[in-house]
Amino acid sequence: MSVELEWMLIDDLQLPKEAIEILRNRGISKLNPPQTEAVKKGLLDGNRLLLTSPTGSGKTLIAELGMISFLLKKGGKAVYVTPLRALTNEKYTTFKDWEKIGFKVAMTSGDYDTDDAWLKNYDIIVTTYEKLDSLWRHRPNWLNEVNYFVLDELHYLNDPERGPVVESVAIRAKRKNLLALSATISNYKQIGKWLNAEAVATNWRPVPLIEGVMYPEKKKKKEYTVIFKDNTTKKVIGDDPIIAYTLDSLSRNGQVLVFRNSRRMAESTAYKIANYMNFINLDEKGLAEVVKQLDDIEEGGSNEKEELKSLISKGIAYHHAGLSKSLRDVIEEAFRQRKIKVIVATPTLAAGVNLPARTVIIGDIYRFNKRIAGFQEEIPVMEYKQMSGRAGRPGYDDIGEAIIIVRDKENADRVFKKYILSSVEPIESKLGSERAFYTFLLGLLSAEGDMSEKELAKFAYESLLPRSLVDIYFDRAINWLTDHSFIKEQGDILTLTNFGKRVADLYINPFTADIVRKGLEDHKSACDIAYFHLLAYTPDGPLVSVSSNEEEELTEIVEDLDCELLIDEPYEEDEQSLYINALKVALIIKDWIEEVDEDTILGKYNIGSGDLRNIVETMDWLTYSAYQLSKELKLEDHYDKLRILNSRVKDGIKEELLELVQISGIGRKRARLLYNNGIKGLGDVIMNPEKVKSLLGSKLGEKVVQEAARLLNRFH
DNA sequence: ACCTAAGCGGTTTAGACAGCATGTC
DNA sequence: CTAAACCGCTTAGGT
Structure with a gap:
């Protein structure tokens, strides 16, 4: 599992002078051990590799060398795939460097497109898994010229929601040439074999990491002990373990990233720490600039802005998805510039763009489980690794420290073994569910064209799912897709119906499409709220939090509603809460298009500006899709209404402002x-x-x- | 009669991807 | 099933 610590000089690389010059301009003169190892394994000869190593170990550079060398030798295009839009952005900016030697770089995601010529004129294309999957379904010619795929953060394959798409992309990419990058995983050999790629695993980090667990001493109040991986211990004094260690790190001139498992706790922890921050030397001028930046942001509720301003002037901030993207960007940048000393965040910051800190404190090892009411489960080791991997800023810190907070000594020992001494969970296929598998087959047919059941099965067998499970899901999927007229069988050949093709192109879930079709077909007309409710009730609909008070209110609203909903109230309890959730979404988006003031909406429904943004974005996509489906199904009573609703949702306006x-x-x-x-x-x-x-x-x-x-x- | 602290029960709980348009052998 | 913080309310205990 370890490689020799060998550093290769970039002058020894089999690359043109101009390419090496680009590296030199970045201040790179030699390759670090994982990079050296990758080159030795034939990275520059286009060999297929699976690289697993910790975050920040320089995988991006490996990908760049792989792509450049492949393009120089074999021509064509390279596609770099990431699981997050923010990462797509980040990589795009980095790869822009290579335009100096004539490679044109583009990025595309649901968020943003490079907008001059379309992708056929580009050599390196950065995108997300979903977007690539979607592009594939549209079968653009340029995609045939792509012979090199870089699959970044491949461990997302393990994500129950997003994993199936990653897997589906990997299945198609592995028929060409690929380079896969992943955080450390335990079954890298198996995954490498599946990808037909040589597995290279390292634990090398640019900044060494020291991991520890912190627990309170029973006898002595306010005293805490940290046991570190190297068997050393440390005593820390304070009212609260998180605050105590944060202050300890600050006093050693470090920056701290604290993770909490809920938004509320992230906020309240930030406030608590803020009370002690007056002992710290702060860059007051710098912080005043940050506060001004916050003021200038248009997007974002005024409440959350005021709260953050008071915290930031003390050098601390909280960070979670309830905040608008622009607020989060300002906070992240201020932390990078070392103006803000402490961020208390939910897991948003664990994945995504690089935001290292000297000290990472993991405040909670438990997380609430939505599926099992009242149950709290321990987070996967993989998630711990993602969080602790943020510890240690290259250039600033000699060492990074990651501290897990636990309740007592017994837990400390157990947690130490589980998270620090053991290896991470293996990566497994998440295609083993009806929803995932049906979507998978529909996507394959759409991307690869009509084919026989046998040929389709051949694709499915290339997945990571055990053959026996493929057999079970395959027949069920074909039956369901045929019965619901997504596909039809013509002789031996499976063909998408127009409806099926449209659904695949719109990139909506087939179950969503089915619910929408039924809803629209069964009713001649509907009010705005009923359309929104129908769309929000589908598997693609946005989720919002509904408190029990709200649930009662919403149930009453359903009864008094002066318009008929397109879905009957379900009997089952789970379904009922989805039904109520969808109603809340419908009311929010209705207020939005009636031009209710943003702050009013945020207060009335108790959501953050980031949540509202997310709801609007999703409902925009869904209203568009419903409009397109009604057109396809020739449901003329609906499509004008849905078209107008879609335009109104985009901007949050009444019809009269459309022009x-x-x-x-x-x-x-x-x-x-x-x-x-x-x-x-x-x-x-x-x-x-x-x-x-x-x-x-x-x-x-x-x-x-x-x-x-x-x-x-x-x-x- | 009035105030305060402690006790109790109920409630709540992370994140984030996707269409469209473009040009064409 | 392996949680913890917060809120509102009640109650014990003191003056």
């Missing part, structure tokens, strides 16, 4: 301002340029008038 928001720079707020002042359409903007300028300010007003003229011209 104004076409102008870039005009969103729900500015459009409403213009409209209420008599500027109701593009024509009005052009006829009253002075008024527009006085309402929006002269600079923006000028731009808006020009843009409106351009739009109008395009129509004529």
Whole structure:
């Protein structure tokens, strides 16, 4: 499992001078041990490799060398796949370097596209697993030119939700050439064999990591002991273990990343630590700048902004998905610049972009399990490794420290063995569920074209799922997909129906499509809330938290609703809570398109700005999909309504503002301002340029008038 | 009669991917 | 099944 600590000079690489120059410009003169090992295993000769090593061990550079060398020798295109949009962004920025030697780099995800020419003009394309899966279904010609795939963070294959897509992409990628990168996993040999790639595993880190477990001493109050991996111990004094260790690290001039298992605890821990932060030397000027940045952010609720501002001025912040993306970005950047000393976060920060700190404190080893009410389970070792892997900033820290907090000595010993001494869980296929497997087959047929059952089965056997399970799910899937007219059998050949192809292209779950089809077919018309409720009730619908008080209120609302929902209230308890959840989503999105003020929505439904963003994004996609399905199914009563609803959801506006928001720079707020002042359409903007300028300010007003003229011209 | 601290029961609980348009042999 | 923090309310105990 270990490699010799050998550092190869970049001058010895079999690469053109210009390529080596790019590395040198980054300040790299030699390759670290994992990188050296990869080169020795034939990375530059296009050998297929599976590399497992800790975060921050320089896998990205390995991928770059692999891609560049492959493109130089064999031509074609390379695709780099990640599980997160944020990572796609990050890698794209890094890979841009290679444009200096003529490789054009693009990125594409649901979030963002490189927007000049389309991907056929690019050599390196960075994308997400889902987006690649989706692109494959659309069968663009350029995808045939891709002969080299880099599968990043392959351990996402183990994720129950996202894993099936990773696996499905891997099955198709392994028919070409690939390089797979993963965090440390235990069954890397098996996975390497499956990918037909040589497995290279290392534990090398740029900054050594020391791991420990901290527990309170029974006899002495306020005293805590940390046992470290090297058998040393350390005593820490304080009212609370997390605060005590955080202060200890701060006093040694370190930065601290604390993980908690709920948003509420992340926030309250941040406040508690903040009370002690006045002993620390802070960059007050720098922090004032950060506070100003927060003020300038448009996206984000005013409550959460005020809270964060008071914390940040003390050098600390909390971080979770309830916050809008821009708020999170500011916090992360301020931490990177060492202005903020402590972040208390939920697991958002465990995966994703690199944000290291000297000290990582894992506050909770337990997590609530949604599926089993009231049950708390220990997090997987893999997750611990992701969190502890954030410890140690190259260039700043000689050593990184990761501390797990537990209740008592007995737990400390057990947790020490489980998380620090043992290896991580093996990676297993997550295709073994009806939903995952049916989607998998539909995707294969869509991407690879019509084929016989035998050929399709051949694909399915290439998955990681045991053959016996494939057999069970395969027949069931074919039957279900045929019965629900996603596919039809013509002789020996399985063909997608138009409906099936549309569903695959829209990238919605077949179960979602089936629910939507039934809902729409059974009713001639529906009110806005009923459409939203139907869509939110599907497996693709967004989840929100519903408190028991809210549940009662919502149940009453269902009874008094003056419009008929498209789904009957289910009997089963689980289904019922989904039904109520969907109603909450429907009410939120209805308020959104009725132009209810954002702060009001956040307060009324007790959600964060990040949650609202997520709901809007998902409902945007689903209303679009429903509109497309109603078109496909020729349900004319529905499609105009759904089309308009989709446009309204995008911008959060009433129908009357649809014309104004076409102008870039005009969103729900500015459009409403213009409209209420008599500027109701593009024509009005052009006829009253002075008024527009006085309402929006002269600079923006000028731009808006020009843009409106351009739009109008395009129509004529 | 009034105040405070401790005790009790109920409640709550992480994250984040996907369409569209583009151009064409 | 292996949790813990918080909130609102009640109650014991003291003055």
